[in-house]
Amino acid sequence: MAYINGVGLISPQKTAETKEFLSEIMEYKADYLKCIEPLYRPYVDPIQSRRMSRLIKMGIASAKMSLADAACTMPDAIITGTGLGSVEDTEKILGEITKDEMFLNPTPFIQSTYNTISSQVAIQLKCHNYNSTYVHRTFSFESGLIDGLMQIEEQTAANVLVGAIDEMTMNHLQITRRIGHWKMEPVNNLTLRETGTPGALAGEGAAFFVLGNEQHESTYAELKDVATCINLGGSFKPEIFLPDFLEKNGLSAYDIDLVILGVNGDVTCDPIYIQFADQFFPGKALAWYKHLCGEYHTATGFGLYIAANILKRQIYPGILHLNNIKPGKLKHILIYNQFRNVNHSFIVVRGC
Amino acid sequence: MPQRIFITGYGIISCIGNNLEENLTSLLQSAPGLGRLNHVETILRDELLVGEVPKTLDELFILAGITPAEGYSRNALLGMIAAREAAVNSRLELYPELKTGLISATTVGGMDRCELYYNDFLTNDSRNAYIDAYDCADSTEKIAQMLGISDFVTTISTACSSAANAILLGARMIRSGRLDRVLAGGCEALTKFHLLGFNALKILDKEPCKPFDQQRAGINLGEGAAYLVLESDESLKKTGNLPICELVGWGNSCEAFHQTASSPDGIGAYLAMKKALDLSGLSPDDIDYVNAHGTGTDNNDLSEGRAIEKLFGARIPMVSSTKPFTGHTTSAAGSTEAILAILCLQHQVIWPNLNFKDRIPELCFPPVDKLLTDVPVNTVMSNSFGFGGNDTSLIFTKVNANNENSAGNADNV
Numbered sequence: 001m002a003y004i005n006g007v008g009l010i011s012p013q014k015t016a017e018t019k020e021f022l023s024e025i026m027e028y029k030a031d032y033l034k035c036i037e038p039l040y041r042p043y044v045d046p047i048q049s050r051r052m053s054r055l056i057k058m059g060i061a062s063a064k065m066s067l068a069d070a071a072c073t074m075p076d077a078i079i080t081g082t083g084l085g086s087v088e089d090t091e092k093i094l095g096e097i098t099k100d101e102m103f104l105n106p107t108p109f110i111q112s113t114y115n116t117i118s119s120q121v122a123i124q125l126k127c128h129n130y131n132s133t134y135v136h137r138t139f140s141f142e143s144g145l146i147d148g149l150m151q152i153e154e155q156t157a158a159n160v161l162v163g164a165i166d167e168m169t170m171n172h173l174q175i176t177r178r179i180g181h182w183k184m185e186p187v188n189n190l191t192l193r194e195t196g197t198p199g200a201l202a203g204e205g206a207a208f209f210v211l212g213n214e215q216h217e218s219t220y221a222e223l224k225d226v227a228t229c230i231n232l233g234g235s236f237k238p239e240i241f242l243p244d245f246l247e248k249n250g251l252s253a254y255d256i257d258l259v260i261l262g263v264n265g266d267v268t269c270d271p272i273y274i275q276f277a278d279q280f281f282p283g284k285a286l287a288w289y290k291h292l293c294g295e296y297h298t299a300t301g302f303g304l305y306i307a308a309n310i311l312k313r314q315i316y317p318g319i320l321h322l323n324n325i326k327p328g329k330l331k332h333i334l335i336y337n338q339f340r341n342v343n344h345s346f347i348v349v350r351g352c
Numbered sequence: 353m354p355q356r357i358f359i360t361g362y363g364i365i366s367c368i369g370n371n372l373e374e375n376l377t378s379l380l381q382s383a384p385g386l387g388r389l390n391h392v393e394t395i396l397r398d399e400l401l402v403g404e405v406p407k408t409l410d411e412l413f414i415l416a417g418i419t420p421a422e423g424y425s426r427n428a429l430l431g432m433i434a435a436r437e438a439a440v441n442s443r444l445e446l447y448p449e450l451k452t453g454l455i456s457a458t459t460v461g462g463m464d465r466c467e468l469y470y471n472d473f474l475t476n477d478s479r480n481a482y483i484d485a486y487d488c489a490d491s492t493e494k495i496a497q498m499l500g501i502s503d504f505v506t507t508i509s510t511a512c513s514s515a516a517n518a519i520l521l522g523a524r525m526i527r528s529g530r531l532d533r534v535l536a537g538g539c540e541a542l543t544k545f546h547l548l549g550f551n552a553l554k555i556l557d558k559e560p561c562k563p564f565d566q567q568r569a570g571i572n573l574g575e576g577a578a579y580l581v582l583e584s585d586e587s588l589k590k591t592g593n594l595p596i597c598e599l600v601g602w603g604n605s606c607e608a609f610h611q612t613a614s615s616p617d618g619i620g621a622y623l624a625m626k627k628a629l630d631l632s633g634l635s636p637d638d639i640d641y642v643n644a645h646g647t648g649t650d651n652n653d654l655s656e657g658r659a660i661e662k663l664f665g666a667r668i669p670m671v672s673s674t675k676p677f678t679g680h681t682t683s684a685a686g687s688t689e690a691i692l693a694i695l696c697l698q699h700q701v702i703w704p705n706l707n708f709k710d711r712i713p714e715l716c717f718p719p720v721d722k723l724l725t726d727v728p729v730n731t732v733m734s735n736s737f738g739f740g741g742n743d744t745s746l747i748f749t750k751v752n753a754n755n756e757n758s759a760g761n762a763d764n765v
Contacts (some may be wrong), residue, residue, distance in 0.1 A: 019356075022425065037406070039746055054586075062672075064650065074397075078606070083487065083489075084487060093466060093548075093549065094470050094545070095544060097467065097544050097545060097548055098467070098470055098471060101394060101395050101544070101548055102395070104548045104549065104551070104552040105552065106549065106552040106553045108553060109545075109546075109548075109549030109553070110549075110553075110611050110739065111611075112549075113511050113739050113740065114459060114488065114509040114511075115509055115510045115511055115738065115739070115740045116739075116740060118510075118742075119606060119611065119740025119741055119742060120739065121606075122606040122607075122608040122609070123608050123609065123610070123611070125608070126608050126621065127606065128605050128606055128607070128619060128623055129602045129605070129606065129610050130606075131510070131605070131606035131740075131741075131742055132510055132517055132521075132606070132742070133508065133509050133510055133742075134506055134507065134508060134509075135461075135487070135488040135489065135507050135508070135509040136393065136488065136489040136492060136505070136506045136507040137487065137489040138359070139489070139506050139507075143506040144432050146530075147521065147524075150524055150525070150528050150530075153528060154524070154527075154528070171474070174474070175473045176483060178473070178477055178480050178483060179480050179483050179484060210576065212738065227505065228505070229502070230493070230496060230505045231502075231504050232496060232497050232500065232502050233497075235500075236502070241754075262468055294739040306621075306678060309668070320446055331481070333690065342493070347455075
């Protein structure tokens with residue numbers, strides 16, 4: 001268990017520039033949802049900033065936002081989850097090496113390395129502490145959270161910075177459209193569930209969280225536990241796993257007040273969530289968020305931002321409602337995410 | 353008392369051998385595996401010296417024991433070969449009641465196929481089977497599928513220290529009680545992508561690399577995969593596996609200095625080694641051998657050397673870099689070299705730092721440059737440092753030698 005003491009989020013919503021919680025919703029009709037980037041000047045030296053690719057700037061800025069939010073100057077560990085790292089830099093190199101091998105620019109190569117965000121944050125803070133990066137599809141952020149929870153348990157860290165960061169490019173969208181990941185045409189994000197077509201609406205985001213061993217004024221909620229389950233040919237049995245996971249945390253399905261699902265508008269994927277909710281959480285309030293941020297490997301970073309804010313502010317904005325059930329109280333939230341029925345993950349958050 | 357972490361099996365493929373036996377034979381013969389590039393098309397092909405596994409993709413399918421199919425990268429096949437060897441050695445398929453995890457490391461992932469088919473990805477559907485095979489998780493999930501490991505699966509990428517961090521995470525997950533045993537390591541295939549990238553950074557040596565030599569001129573990149581099986585003492589009681597050695601210390605620190613260069617004083621390297629020592633409860637004098645990161649670049653070897661001097665003071669242990677044998681296998685280097693260091697414990701040998709002539713003038717110690725046999729080796733340290741200043745150090749001890757130390761630890765705690 002750890003306290004969520006600070007949050008920083010750059011997303012397709014106006015999360016970076018305001019402290020308000022989803023007070024104004026951005027509507028798009030787009031191939032993918034793009035982040036609304038803040039002015040970087042307060043976060044990154046403008047001279048350094050010119051050489052940095054977009055993902056790295058978003059990472060540094062969101063990391064610094066979360067640290068300021070938690071009033072933490074030096075984290076005891078910096079951990080990042082990213083499914084794809086800097087896609088823009090990787091594409092630059094691929095473009096160059098498939099044309100001309102002679103004059104490769106080393107900067108995109110350096111920045112394409114997945115650990116660049118964690119290490120750039122460390123360089124900015126001059127932080128010599130533990131530093132790591134997880135790169136496993138939709139387990140990337142969850143693996144980072146598990147590492148962060150262990151740092152707190154091991155008592156080697158009082159404050160851990162954990163990030164969830166991924167970007168999309170038009171090129172990458174086109175490539176992964178070939179294998180059915182995305183909707184084939186621009187769609188309206190707010191009516192995403194009415195499309196009735198396969199494929200998700202792609203998105204991106206940069207979220208950082210400060211996990212702490214103590215409750216502060218800034219505390220949003222308790223991060224109780226995180227689990228990832230890989231489904232190899234039916235090896236994942238939620239009817240066994242889920243009660244066991246909740247019980248380990250002194251909970252049962254009855255205690256969960258709100259379930260935040262990874263519903264993303266893909267007609268081949270959403271039934272898995274709905275079946276899950278019907279089976280384990282009948283009559284419970286259900287929420288979704290991917291119409292606001294789009295689908296990406298570390299989208300649960302946006303999900304955790306939502307959960308943390310709901311618990312801190314004790315408000316449950318209508319834009320998130322997936323059914324008409326009003327939670328009796330807002331104490332325990334379960335975030336459930338899955339990717340192609342292979343990568344299932346669970347995050348339990350508790351109000352303080 | 354915290355769970356102890358034992359190594360009960362491992363598997364390795366590198367340019368000096370397709371399995372453990374072949375790697376050991378090459379090492380004992382002081383026979384390096386560097387040569388010309390055969391499996392990557394690039395204009396640098398005849399210029400670079402690399403540690404390439406001398407097998408075609410089809411031959412790798414055979415070694416991995418699977419039927420050739422679309423969607424497999426060279427990276428995934430290398431990983432599957434080494435992971436299977438480790439899993440067989442520790443009989444991972446038995447005792448399904450034990451919680452078993454797979455923590456794998458890679459950085460270029462399936463780039464070896466992606467860079468070949470990128471134009472197809474952009475223009476047509478002919479190579480769609482390889483689109484999903486490009487990311488870092490693909491090789492990990494293929495290994496998990498092959499071995500049926502499902503209790504915990506993840507992938508780490510901290511550049512050239514990735515596999516050491518996989519081992520470190522495995523140890524922590526066992527100690528936290530989340531897992532009983534872990535298959536941890538990394539895989540990396542040579543690609544045009546990173547060969548050209550390192551070349552653009554001007555840190556590749558066209559000759560055999562000379563770590564810790566005054567005339568050192570850079571890296572020879574290599575490829576391969578290596579995995580170790582970590583088990584808790586509780587797990588050992590069930591499996592009955594004989595421990596090869598014990599992992600007693602691990603430390604991770606960040607240079608926070610520069611994206612690709614090491615700091616002049618090696619602060620990250622020093623802190624990583626110091627943390628590992630502190631966790632082990634050992635003193636610097638207990639370390640018999642350091643398998644150094646020793647890439648052969650001007651920058652790394654001086655920085656690492658200074659960190660070693662600072663940590664060990666007047667009594668520097670035996671130090672060598674085995675990269676002149678295997679090349680720098682980047683994300684697989686941490687687990688590859690952990691295994692080579694463990695072999696020193698098992699066989700009471702020290703691997704030579706090949707190609708060494710003259711000591712770096714700023715350093716007080718030379719590396720071991722000849723194969724040493726029949727030397728007492730009880731405790732070894734393995735260093736892995738990466739771009740971004742991600743530095744990790746691991747300490748392994750012989751099991752019997754450590755029994756007393758471990759008891760001492762318990763008292764300290």
